[in-house]
Amino acid sequence: MEFSEGLTVLSPAEASAVLAEAGRQHLPMFVLATDGRVDRETFFHVVIVWPDAVSPAPDGADEDFRTAQEVLRDITESLTDPVTTNGTPKRVSVFIAVAPGP
Known part of the structure; x- marks a missing residue:
């Protein structure tokens, strides 16, 4: 596929x-798990969880890890901005669980 x-x-x-x-x-x-709900509230509050991040990243990918964090931060900021979302801001929560690397 x-x-x-x-x-x-x-x-x-x-x-x-x-x-x-x-x-x-x-x-x-x-x-995106909604338990079959398709109402407005369901799609305007999103929780993103990255449960298995590792820092420092293996294989020297620390810069990639920082970039990923910035992308997720940008998502939260842009989706909560009324201007960016044409007056329909979303509630977005991002959680990153970071385990110590090798």
Whole structure:
């Protein structure tokens, strides 16, 4: 399976297959779990958890780790900005659990 940019609407079975394939390819996954809710509140409060970050990053990827943190920080700032979101700011919380590296 190839993962390309863009939005794809799938059946629940197809979504499970996508998650399984992403796992096989060791890709990071962001899963939006809503328990079947599709109301406005559901999509305007997002919690992102990175439970297994390591610092210092293995293989000298410390700069990449800092970049990832900046990207997540930028996401929270841009999605909570009323101007950027055309008057519909989102509530976004990001948590990064950092374990000491080797």
